[in-house]
Amino acid sequence: MSKPLKQIHLAAHFPGVNNTTVWSDPAAGSHIEFSSFVHFARTAERAKFDFLFLAEGLRLREQGGTVYDLDVVGRPDTFTVLAALAAVTDRLGLTGTINSTFNEPYEVARQFASLDHLSGGRSAWNVVTSWDAFTGENFRRGGFLPQEERYSRAREFLATAHELFDSWRGDEILADRATGTFLRDARAGAFVHRGQHFDIHGRFDVPRSPQGRPVIFQAGDSEEGRDFAASDADAIFSRHSTLKEGQAFYTDVKSRLATYGRRPDQLLILPAATFVLGDTDQEAAELAREVRRQQVSGATAIKHLEFVWNRDLSAYDPEGPLPDVDPVVSEEHISRGRAQVRMYRDPVAVAREWRQLAEANKWSIRDLVINTGNRQTFVGSPATVARDINDFVQADAADGFILVPHITPGGLDPFADQVVPLLQERGVFRTDYEGTTLRDHLGLAHPGHRPDRRTAGSAERAAS
Template sequence: MSDRKQIILGAYLGGVNHQTVWSHPDAGSQIDFSSFEHTAVTAERGKFDFFFLAEGLALRERDGQVFDQDIVGRPDTLPVLASLAAVTEHLGLAGTLNATFNEPYELARQLASLDHLSGGRAAWNVVTSFDAFTGQNFRRGGFLDRSQRYERAAEAVALVRELWDAWAADEVVADKATGRFLRSGDAGAFAHTGPQFDVRGRFTVPRSPQGQPVVLQAGVSEQGREFAAATSDAIFSPFTHLADAQAYYADVKARVVRHGRRADEVKILPGAAFVLGDTEQDAQDKARWVREQQVTDRTARILLEQIWNRDLSAYDPDGPLPDVEPDLDAPSFIQGRALLDPDRRGWVARLRALAEENRWSLRQVVVDQFTRTEFVGTATQVADQIDTFVQEGGSDGFIIGSHLVPTGLDEFVDRVVPLLQERGALRAEYTGTTLRDNLGLPVPERARGAVLVG
């Protein structure tokens, strides 16, 4: 075994976004099971740690109409992951489930069931929402003020874990003859009273194979970093420039230690896209073509309409940025997309400064600010970039995706993975039996010693 830091790899399948080039002649379906299966099987062939699904809970709208720049239709996360459990053996199965719109009992039961079905490979990406537009789909509107979303999420995660722990080690007994779990004593009993939830009863799912499913989260704000450091097993980082990533990595790891945990008990994983070429110039040319396909005339205007909060269809994408100011008082022109910065005026000022400094058109500004291909080059160059980033403390690995669904990951697995394996930075074979094993995460203390069917 190499003494190099081992790189964690997750794979994501592009869905509702502009990064995926659906116009590509080789693009497949975003809803057929074959697309999910191909990506997951390819990731397992590349000895990835897990497959990741994001989630969209509402059809996006532009000026009150369905957002026709987006694909429409995405199956529910959990049935997809449960189906993938049957066609993979080692790959972790991570799903995004909203803590604002779902009840802890339902979340705990669904994820524990997935963990049993997959033999200990389930993971939950915890997300929150203060979006009243999406909340209209849910009971009582499902709406929370921004200030309350982490309060609810923190209590929801704690309660889900309490439910997973409702079956103590000495209460989980397996009948080897029938394969059934036998309950004893107070197995499954729980009672919780808090600001957000007041529940009691018996949890129906016995202790899962990895003790608890892995908990993932994304957070950049002060509140988000603290939430992740206190409760998560891994955190998705938005930083892909090494200096920024190192600062974020050091900050979060220090917070983890302050919460009484070891620094390596939380893994930090940025998302990343790639473009490979036979030469560096070939890769750069391909990357330029991808960006041009990602930012069509309509896409360029729509991405800025979210910031300006007004109809920009009259503006030429190859002309200057809009000369009007953002409309701060109108209802949201784009519904269902997260606004990354609520300071619209400040955002517009920054974009205008970029355009003036670089003499960029509207489209060029959008390409610079809204497309990302972190790793561009030959297979050797991309392997070097990934390995260097991880070894120098920028992250513990990456969530890798492609502009092409579902076959884009194949090239990475065929050409980059063997190079990472040769240098000892990536496993040649799976050594663990659960996702926790493969990620190097500890089993929760209360779960240690649990007796499970097997």
């Protein structure tokens, strides 16, 4: 008997401000005007995607002591954008990246519970930590947390938020539509938490939301991050986009779930993925090469090399050879506010490897950055891309993808119009939403009892 086809999960990542985006394209639009967010979200909803995903930037990036001017446009507040999008969409999930290192559980839990009510049960929280003391300078607490302490705080942060969400049980809410002020049980919303990182008590003032709790995402790839996802997350945002790497990551993370009393289907693996479409595979490949050259200008290539070399390389020609000097290994780094800095644990070894690659392939600095950086995940005609995505998911290398187009805000449109119908024809992607909440879209169980009576503060009451 053949194995049943897995249903593919698809989401859309609003590109924000980074070198993935091709600003020079005439079709490129604003990254901060609300009309861009609306266009992007409505395209994703028209295509029946599970959710829209927003990343987070808490400080402008700097390089060499000045603002990094190649990808800084600004990034609006996550909750403000998602709350506004809740009013112009009906079914699309709304996922926000919120930092557990610099925020407080009560505040974040209250914001997500409110968003879940406003959206009728479509909120999700991508829980991240921050190693970056530079970013922390923007916050009262500031400072630096070692990796183990960051994850310890994140675990307790999430557990505390869950205590707040769960402090309202379904049978404690009196359905008084006239006032919304009466409680069946005086304990409703009461909480006490005393732990290593948080010592709080009081009363949570947002009733149980339509999903009970927001869907929880996690994005770490370290051992601590994988365990955190296996123990507490509903989905993990992965960077592994090749079949072999994807299968290894998928198997590893899913195998950890049993340790925490969970089944493999209780955690979804969703890698980020880029795409380039053409009428033919050859046309798409040619376009992909041009897109990469637009994404990596000469100035961008030099800046990228400085991440590794940790020294000013502005005097070097991006179309010339790599520097023959070694990187500067120091706790002080030329780049601040970039997670990329942490990717190169041994910069001297990386520089040696890159010089060998450049020499063997006769690559300039720019050529090297283009060929060693993140390239498009799916390239081809719509039929080829639909086939490749389906093959990837059916081979248990992922449960779906979070798509990152290179044009804002219209870059998702060709995928929605040309690839999604082919996935629907294959029977591996929905033709319409079957439920109303993000948990429905993702096939996730509702955490705990929810009454049939309409709760005070519900989405329907707000809309009436």
